Amino acid sequence: MSATSPTERDNFIWLLIALVTLLFSGALMQQLELEDGASLINISISFTLLVAVWSMERRKAWYQSRIGLTVFIAAIGIGDYFLNSAGLSLLQLIFIFSFFSFTTLLACRQILFQGSVDLNKIIGAICIYIMMGLTWAFSYLLVEEIFPGSMLGFTEADWHANLQDAVYYSFVTLTTLGYGEITPVQPLARFLAYMEALTGQFYIAILVASLIGIRLAKIRDGD
Template identity: 40%
Template sequence: MSKMTQHDNFIYLTYSLILLLLGMALAQQFFDPSVQRLMQSATVVTLLVAVWGVKDEQYIFRKAFIFPVAIIFTSLLSYYLDNIDLNYAHLFLLLGFFISTAYQTAKQVIFTGEIDGNKILGAICLYILLGLIWALLYTLIHLASLNAFNGMPDSKLWYETMPDFVYFSFVTLTTLGFGDISPAMPVTRFLVYFEAIVGQFYLAILVASLVGSKISNSSQKQSNETHEANHE
């Protein structure tokens, strides 16, 4: 099996994040809410492998059996933290990890080398990570104050509310604004409209720039090939 590198890691990460979001929805639809722990653990492992692991030449996750072991371990750890009332600490750690991962992704996408298809996929992954970061912020605020959002159940269990906030976050990030969930406090209103602003600027500037650079590089390559052919 070939090793994942920075030239193809975002291909795998794009598929994984989409499947994980789908898995989160299916878990909420058909299974006990606590199954979300497994989905969260799978997300952590996926990000470790695709974003952080490619920077390590020894790549500790290259052995297939590491995956189920890591998922089980992180699931048990989150269960332990929740049961000793440290769910806030757990979510803050997860938020810090997501922010760090988004930063590492941005460095690979924005500040390195020629734009290619993998970096464009990386831009999509970064967009998804932004939605997940805001979903965690909304979840933390909801746990601190059950009156922070309209349309949310009065639950203090993060794994019961986070899937709804993931949905709400991406609806906000894309400025769809269905209105079934809405902010009820000044702080949450600020976070919501700020996420909408970030989402629009991201799409308008970063993704357009990446696609434009890809087209420009392709045109330049074609022009050079035509120039060389004319001189032969």
């Protein structure tokens, strides 16, 4: 591993910075109502995906597959920008959803039920929670693209225009706050909503059990 590569003791801090930057930049773009918001969103997402690839587990097969997926997503975004194609936009959304799902699973493999509890592992657990929220957000956008009208409160536009509303609704649902400004009104969207609420609660329980289990194992081993 090169001197500039992240180590197992600090890799998740870079991912956390990229994720928070993605969330903040998206909110800021919506607040300022920038005209070329879709392009800026694509750039922010591509940057986050690159950091995720760079900072996460580097087994050759998985690393190469994530690099290829990131390049493919960026290429689709560029093609969509010039061609303004609904098909390319939907394809990009599918692959972004797939990337975040895959990366979340990889992070879970590194964080839960193994290794020692340190600051990097705690930061990694936060990264997983944020990526879960983003994954669900893209799933709502995907359902809305395929079945328009699934989410009451989304605009009838390309998914880029609804991204921040989807992210907001996702995290509100994940934490079971449920403010009610955005509402799933079709069966598949409702299914995703209650599954996300269940996932959020079970993740906290599993995370606590994992950390306690690791700590008890260290005590038993005399550390």
